[in-house]
Amino acid sequence: MGLKRKDLLSLTVLSADDIMLILDTADSFKEVSGREIKKVPALRGKTVVNLFFEPSTRTRTSFELAAKRLSADVINFSPSSSSVVKGETLLDTARNIEAMQADIIVLRHSSAGAAETLARGVKSSVINAGDGWHEHPTQALLDLYTIRGRGMGFAGLRVAIVGDVAHSRVARSNIFALTKLGAEVRVVGPPTMMPLHIDQLGVRVYHNLDEALRGVHVIMMLRLQLERQGRALFPTIREYAWQFGLTSERVKLAEPGAIVMHPGPINRGVEIAPDVADSISSVILDQVANGVAVRMGILYLMSGTG
């Protein structure tokens, strides 16, 4: 039983059964999160290190809460570029942390592949909490958990992922997992935000949001990195917003009962209209709540000594 792997780096290597095991395990922790005493002793004596090279308050907090609710000891380590000794590599930093007997290292890094590089170099389990544009496996798993929690199955599910797919680790992880589970995935955005040969990953590419939304069950909005304006990906936020911003009118194009997701933090009025973000179709806050349960599940499954 169990995941039988040291690390969680990418969803490409997980089987559909592995993914379902994680979601089922998260169910148990959802129950724990609903208790008055939201704590179980499962990871007593284990040490979880949150190693965040990129600031991300919400992901770090979610992991921290998850680890603490499992009774693990949690250390937050956020080496800013100034405090990392010059010349010290990621591996050096991690080995130092490992010497403190960390059982699990949760890594957030701006460089794609950093988690894999780290995992090769340390004996601790490594959980990828986002590496560059590559993957953000726990975010996708909590998205899947949220979808399933709304009573939706994955086979035949139509999902539109909208925005800057090229630079989105959330998009990649979701694409890998959803296609594996038999969902129909549509990616939507201007061609400048679609990576080369994305269609070969088994998704359909759209450049028109209205067309893409027709008949979908799930609308997954990506955060627009506003600083990319002026880098020739799109001319202005204004033009982007009218082309790819989700309005309540557009939500009506989707299947009745379709849900709207966003990994946060949202740019209100840019990729998502404020009334949509706050509407009943929005499950954005469920995603946040589910994040803790899913991460508890992952930490639990990764905490074997194997």
Next chain:
Amino acid sequence: MTNQPPAGKREERVVMDAGDIARALTRIAHEILERNKGIKDLALVGIRTGGVHLAHRLVRRIHEIEGTQIPIGELDITLYRDDLSLRKDQPILRRTSVPFKISDLKVVLVDDVLFTGRTIRAAMDGLIDLGRPAEIQLAVLVDRGHRQLPIKANYIGKNIPTSREEAIHVSLEENGEEDRVVILKA
């Protein structure tokens, strides 16, 4: 922790048949009611997986006797196991479902086999995380001895002396088997 599934050709000896199990559960139901002077503030919680079906049967018998349904919950003790940090591979979790407030209730934990007592220790910790019961009692179908913790059942279907090498298997209709308890020789 208490029992193992029957293995291929191991020699087995039936120690309780369907009739024995039924009579034992009926007796336990009566004992529970007698000890607690009825069903006031009483709840049953079955320990996953072996105790859950037995707890349901006990609740049905109590309903037959008293005409009232008492609250019933299901407890997964995995997260409270004392060997969790030593395992290579983490066991699969089953959901805990105790859909009522246990604070100030008299909670009877129900399990199939009482052996080392470690499961019951974990179950008590799990239960207390859900609230502060007025009392925790323990009902088991079989007590096979070999306790490693100072734990004692309040209600016992049958005491069955065993050697440590033997295994006890409780099979139940709810799992598509016939009701019986067997000892599997080492």
Next chain:
Amino acid sequence: MAILIQGGHVIDPGRFNGVADVLIQDGKILAIGPTLAAPADATVIRAVGQLVVPGFVDLHVHFREPGFEYKETIQSGTAAAVAGGFTSVCAMPNTNPVNDNQSITEFMIDRARAAGNAHLYPIGAITKGSEGKELAEIGDLRRAGCVAISDDGRPVMNSLVMRRAMEYARAFDVPVVDHCEDLHLSEGGCMNEGLVSTELGLPGIPSAAEDVMVARNVSLAELTGARLHLAHISTAGSVRMVREAKSRGLKVTAEACPHHFTLTEELTRGYNTHAKMNPPLRTWQDVQAIKEGLRDGTIDVIATDHAPHATQEKQQEFTEAPFGIVGLETALSLTLALVEEGVLTIESAVEKLATAPAKAFSLDAGTLAVGAPADVAIVDPHAQWEVDPSRFRSKSRNTPFAGWKVKGRVTTTIVAGRVVFELEQPGRQA
């Protein structure tokens, strides 16, 4: 001091191909022929079953001195060269300071002379500090010993500056070498842009970043009449454009690196930093095009782009790790694999490693003609060996070929009539 190489299969592309003895005296090739008599003081090298070929000429190495001696020095770099059969190497100017003036050029040549391994020919910078703005003193660089000019990894983006460099270089008949990369198109990229970069989430370098600069450079060569040498071409598009340029009689030569005809972008999976080089490893189709270019003569030269980096630099995250791999000690085996595959004949392989590069930069090298400098490599084409970076002469170990079982190995290297390298062979009597 004489050396007689007996009984080897002598290949001097375009001149000689057969079993013969080679007699070397006073640093020159004295004679080639059947059963030559050895002078009394001659060292005799038995080469039966081996190839006797002109020492290889590498138009593209980075020896890191001055400035980055922890990666490589001229001493260690030239030692690696002769271990790989290279007797002449052309060192790129991206040292610190940049080789944009006579004193750096002279320093490099002096260092190589002191090391006493291979001949070293510096390549001077095109622009001062390789900043792409003002022309370096190309005439002075030429006079000091530079054999070509290039801003290599920091290619001249301003097309007017490049035009002027090509025009100016004509006066000295010095080839202009360009690393073809549009730095805007490639900005931030660290591998080939394609399906693999999409899956790995790594910023990509499109083929077009190379192709547009090849197109520009070919146009400017046509405009100016300059000798253009295209460094390490890696794309099918580049091959196509070079082929077309040559068919129109332009003075364009091109080189390809062993890794670009051996490996594809697939090697990048797992974020293997030894698969990170610039130009990046491309697709299977590109590899096929490079091989076809080598086969049909579009690509004249095999060069290594030997780019040593320290282990800790390559242990960084993929996006942070520097581009480049060492190549001098594996180039021969990888080229011979093309012979095995039928892409090249053994003679054309030697031509691309020795004769053609010497010709491209007008070096007095790359031939066994009587009277030529006695730069010779003796190669056992059947020797099987496993690439073990810990045994490299280079200071650096950054190769994707570690653990590869390859065939063909240099057993002896002679530079200017002096044995500078002999393979230690277990079991062989000294």
